[in-house]
Amino acid sequence: MHQIQQKILNFADELNLKRDGLRQIGRLIGEPHPFKVSYHLKKLEKNGFIKIDKKTGEIKRTGNEKSQKGMFSAIPVLGSANCGDANIFAEENLEGYIKVSKNIIKAGVGLIAIKASGNSMNKATVNGQNIEDGDYVIVDSKKQPQPNDYILAVIDNCANIKKLLIDSKNKIISLNSESTENHPTIFIHEMDKFLINGVVKYVIKKPVVSWS
Numbered sequence: 143m144h145q146i147q148q149k150i151l152n153f154a155d156e157l158n159l160k161r162d163g164l165r166q167i168g169r170l171i172g173e174p175h176p177f178k179v180s181y182h183l184k185k186l187e188k189n190g191f192i193k194i195d196k197k198t199g200e201i202k203r204t205g206n207e208k209s210q211k212g213m214f215s216a217i218p219v220l221g222s223a224n225c226g227d228a229n230i231f232a233e234e235n236l237e238g239y240i241k242v243s244k245n246i247i248k249a250g251v252g253l254i255a256i257k258a259s260g261n262s263m264n265k266a267t268v269n270g271q272n273i274e275d276g277d278y279v280i281v282d283s284k285k286q287p288q289p290n291d292y293i294l295a296v297i298d299n300c301a302n303i304k305k306l307l308i309d310s311k312n313k314i315i316s317l318n319s320e321s322t323e324n325h326p327t328i329f330i331h332e333m334d335k336f337l338i339n340g341v342v343k344y345v346i347k348k349p350v351v352s353w354s
């Protein structure tokens with residue numbers, strides 16, 4: 143099976159051709175040419191691996207593929223985010239994918255992986271896991287952030303993982319660290335331009351290698 147077709151299959155149950163479009167699907171799988179995405183979608187459908195609902199655009203796997211790919215979610219890695227001073231430039235460049243068992247992370251549309259840099263969030267707890275340097279942080283880019291959520295924010299072209307606090311009375315948003323180290327709070331006025339890219343949902347810890 144062609145590599146593009148396998149990537150499409152990895153995401154098939156989360157895709158919608160009408161909603162996402164060929165360009166967005168291509169971006170998700172790392173293919174910049176929409177015509178190639180279209181070609182391989184048609185090949186998958188012709189070969190009986192997927193069904194595309196012509197009315198809704200919904201894409202579903204038929205289960206005809208014999209591999210065990212369906213056991214895993216392929217989550218796109220979009221670089222690093224700072225867990226220290228805000229100094230990592232944020233560019234949404236697809237660096238690859240991490241494959242994670244669906245028994246570890248429930249598959250969902252809009253999940254992205256970011257590699258944490260620094261320890262300014264090493265006291266933050268997400269599903270029982272803290273966020274340390276080198277961990278993969280799984281972000282739900284579709285979820286609307288709420289006060290006290292841990293978020294991925296972009297400020298002055300720098301990516302940050304912080305805790306979101308909102309002072310409605312004074313119209314101030316603060317992005318806080320939770321760390322054993324001393325890191326300053328970032329204060330933002332509600333009229334300032336900044337971007338929240340999503341809410342932290344999971345943490346995949348950096349493997350600990352034991353030589354004993």
